[in-house]
Amino acid sequence: MIALAIRLDTRAAQPILPSAAFARGPVAAGLLMVLTLSIATMPFTVYAPLIMELLHGVGPLAVGYIMATESVAWTVAALAVAGAGPRHEPWLIVGGALVIATGVAGLAFTVPAGPMALIVIFAVMQGLGFGLSWAFIARRVVQAVSEAERPLASAVIPTTQLMGYAVGAAAAGIIANSLGMGDAPTAAVAQVIGTWLFILMLPIAAIGVAAAWRLSRE
Structure with missing residues (x-):
């Protein structure tokens, strides 16, 4: 369905995607980075x-705080690098992607086994990586298109992020339910899911890192 939507968009009089979205270059690399790391x-x-909750006895309020730290890390990192110049851009783009991928890898081990402190650290790394790189991804994508397409390129970045979140949520549901989460979940089931859910995301994160490297070279 996504492929069909993209095909229809390429033929639309007023498309959502810029014309360079599927051509080799910074636009495609930037959008691929956003899509895969969001997934x-x-x-x-x-x-x-x-x-x-099943493995570590963490209540809803504490979970909410943990989720909030990821968002706070994004904001703090974005503010910290806001003044970075063009010389630092490539390093921040690649570094942000590597931080995110490291966070995903770390969660594969810490979510099922703990301790909670490490889970928080790796969750923070996911937000931190986006905060380090987000502004520079957007800058390179927007600068790579014509003046007429710049509003389009600017708008498509958050759209791509939301698409990644939708695909990531669907993929997570498929993986978790295939491993038994659809039944009454137990601690043993949660431990298996907590490992494989993140391990199976690592190849996708690796694609994001490769796209970040490509974007940094453009």
């Missing part, structure tokens, strides 16, 4: 609260 980080938001 890879979404499982934590969807299933970590339930898994942490």
